Amino acid sequence: MSTTDSVRDNLLARIKTSDTPYEVLRAPELKALAGELQSLPVEQRADAGRALNELKQSLQAAIDVRQAELLDQAVVPIDVTAPWDLNSQRPELLSTETGTQHPITVELERVIDIFTRMGFDAHESRQLDDDWNMFGALNFPEGHPARDGYDTFRTEEGFIPPAHTSTMQNRVLRADKQKLEAGGNIASISYGRVFRNEDVDATHEHTFYQVEGVFVSRDASLSQMLGTLRAFFEEYYGQKLAIRTQPGYFPFVEPGLEFMIEKPASIGGKPGEWLEMLGCGMIHPNVLTAAGIDPTEYRGFAWGGGVERMIMLKYGIEDLRHFESGKLAFLRKFA
């Protein structure tokens, strides 16, 4: 055993039982090792220096663990079955006036409520998914360039933090297939967190929220899609709205569109100002087939869009980064 190893074992043992473990770093053995370094031949010095550094690092780690132990030793137990402490009073709740709900969940609740009243059920999307749900089931062939547009993160295992809530489409279609077979429709929204590998600034976030919807029936059509989306936004903004579309390319729909509304007066819009709200389209037959639904018998439409922008427009929020900042200065501006 080399000197360094024996010093290490010795000092580590001392740290484990010491009440003042940091003092071990001033041990004479360490000083001696450092002293020997000077007397070594030049070519051995680098290795010995490295060994000494590693030793110091391992001692520091052990000291941190011991310090934490010591800290945690000096704890007075309490009777956790009691409603309050000895010689004390029942704790008061914080003032109702300071309590707030996050603006994103407020908005999601409202969106879910409107779609529920329109006949859609709602599901939260997963936050860790696989390639099949992210791309495969949605008619993105392996290696397709359209995959690049999503800037997906990946885990070591190859799982994917969803880059859109469309990861829920295949699940929803499969789960609700029997509704079609019983003569009904599939009408469902999915909502939740999505992730994109993007640099963050006032208008870009790597984490944000989307709402996604699907409708499948025997006679679903593009005109129904336009009508449904317009109905949602008219309810949401409480006024009649002009709509516009723009061709969009998403492999899971055909045709694919971007859906725009004329900026509502309630959020300061003037005629001729348009807002891109979401992407939409008729569900691609391959997507229906992947969910076991016969595209010659049924058709569907789907759409998806971001949530934060609707909120930013509503309140005039200037910086996307506020949402996940956890700053009370921001949170307490909301009800």
Add this chain to the structure above:
Amino acid sequence: MIISVNWLKKYTSIDLPVDELVTLIGARLVEIEEVVDLGKKYEGVVIAKVVECEPLEGSDHLNVTKIDDGGVAKDVQRDEQGLVQVVCGAPNVRAGLTVAWLPPASVVPETFGDDEPFVLGARELRGVMSNGMLASAKELDLWDDHSGIIELEEDRKAGESFANIYELNDYLLDIENKSLTHRPDTFGIIGFAREVAGIMGKPFTTPQAMTLDGLTWSTKLGTLDAPKVTIDDPELSSRYQAVVLSNVNCKIPLSPLETQTYLARVGVRPHSAVVDVTNYMMMVSGQPLHAFDYDKLKAVNNGEIDIHVRAGRKDEKLVLLDGREITLTENDIVIANGDRAVALAGAMGGRDTEIDENTTNVLLESATFNLYNLRNTQMRHGIFSEAITRFTKGQPAELTTPVLAGAVDMLCVVAGADVASDVADTYPVKQEQASVSTTVDALNAALGSEFSADDIVRTLHNVEFDVTVEDDTIVVTPPYWRADIHIAEDINEEVGRLNGFETITPTLPKRDFTAVQPDRFDTVRAKIRHTLARAGANEVLTYSFVHGDLLRKVGQDPENSYRIVNSISPDLQYYRQSLTASLLNLVHPNIKAGYDSFALFELNKAHVKSDGLDNDNLPFEQDHLALVVARKNVKGAAYYEARRQLEYLGAQLGLSFTFQPITEPITGSVNAAPFEYRRSAYVFASTGEPVGIVGEFKKSVANNFKLPTYTAGFVVASAELARLTEQVKPSYTPLSRYPSTERDICFQVNQATAYADILDAVKKGLAESGLQTELSPVDFYQSESNAETKNITLRVRLTSHEKTLTADDASAVMNKMTDSVVSALGATVV
């Protein structure tokens, strides 16, 4: 991608004002991000002739010129012949030149749109008056050449507008490429113009030279056979054509100048005629070409041409045109002569076979490559050229021929080239266009539209689809450049889009009157949010990804987190294992921001590797509710406040909890890891199910996050809360007609006796009374002098449903109860 409206007009007539054109393109083809009015930029630039040119006395490089501007410039000092004096420092200025003159008061185009654009004037230079300036290509913002003034063609007339002559009264459209990923044809001006005609409802005709039928080749003057070309793997390339040209002049620029300005306005810098022609043909058609120096190419393979299109080899090296040496992989496609890789196919040529000004013999390539391989090549080697952008959209194999023929024609004209060889054409599997059938009814049903058969036929004919109608059936054969048309839905898209989806009337689906069942979990979570907000807490949402240090700070092992391998920052490297760490991380910053007391809560998901995979082989997702309460400069046990929040929440959901002491240090639990076991409790539902943990945090954790002493929190399984809430049955006891009696009782017990045990003993002691009883705590007292015991005061409320209780009745019940408590717990009554 930049599209020039004037370039489009060479292929289709556009009589709409530009704003209407932009709206129409936006609605029916693709989003336009920006429109640039080029005419404004060149307003005022005048074509002029240099009549006289004399060195300026006392200057080593300045010349005094007299220019003829045809007399068009106003308010300019002129000599008796009407000429204007301009001082010019360019080395190439001389009498007889035709130049671009920027008169006084005009803006230098290079600075157009800047915050402070450079406005010219008339000023003295070394005592000589100079009016405006003679401009270089750089000052004209055409391309980056400042070596001298731009020399215009001699036959241009003095006084003509530069913008008019070079068609720079143009609008540039900045196109959002992403939504054209599936439309390689629109990456050429012809293809884009075809679509513009289509959306205006006009028929388009592809120029004869670009059709397969109208194709002619320049006459072969040389004696070479077609170059030998082998596609080693047809998966990598569906077609490779090549031809050898001789006598190519690589010293001269592309002519006419107007064509150069077209390349310049879409962002392509002119090089030599040869390179410019390949770029020009690519811009027009969408098909990239590559020109090799034929002699250099031969030289790398002992004077032989034996071209192979093959996969790169592991560790094979190639030096690219830009001088970078890259290491190839088996996923790259290379062009090799013999065994030697000479170009990274579709991406960039090699340095060893580069065209230079001494090149006279050229091998011109027109080919297609597997877009998936190229996409990887693009990412791997970071090459984002105009060529690879087009190749990765999947250019059709049929297109290689007309583009190669067109480029050869053009090179014969502008670079004096001769065709020296036959054309090699390696085309393993000919591309055939399959027909797609649909019906008028099916199309209208899917779109909710009312198109007639004639409407459909006309719409598709306009963009050169072959359409036949038999009875109800419409059979469509797309042209060779439309590889994206496979199914009836693609026809729906074309017809709907070209006519405008905005012409379709929105309707609503029919639905029955069945009520939609809101998701229970959603409903409960909404209630949790509203309740906790009412209790003064603030809901937060925090990132699902965290830094490894944050995990360590709460005693969680990063190895137990799903790790992101391509994260942009170490802050986003791991999936969090619990919400508590994220909340604790917010306490100190908010205190520093001036908030002294607060509670933060979050409803979200957590992912822990050791939880394993669910039935779909996906990581198990835990739904949690976590809350942290903190107060600055407050003494006492924060545990009780966190517990109070949780009990309040439970009560609002119809649940009651029990809190079980934790008897040993917590190990192995991810969620409980940050909690101090001696000041925390496991939380159970009254029906016995575990729900979570509430408590204060370890001192080490508090140190790590700089928490105030008064900090506590809880984490509970929110999905379990929802499930329990669903099972709550309404419970109600009818009110008694008789008044209740209240008695307070104080027990002195050993300090270690748990309140829960006292409560149990009291309940047991009251059980046989047959009365309705309610217990509530009043006081917990410990004297400073005696830490061995504590005094617990309870209020007992007794109610009979049969009679009014007398004082004796109540005392009897209470005495019986106290006897049993005293004997069970060794308590004394105080």
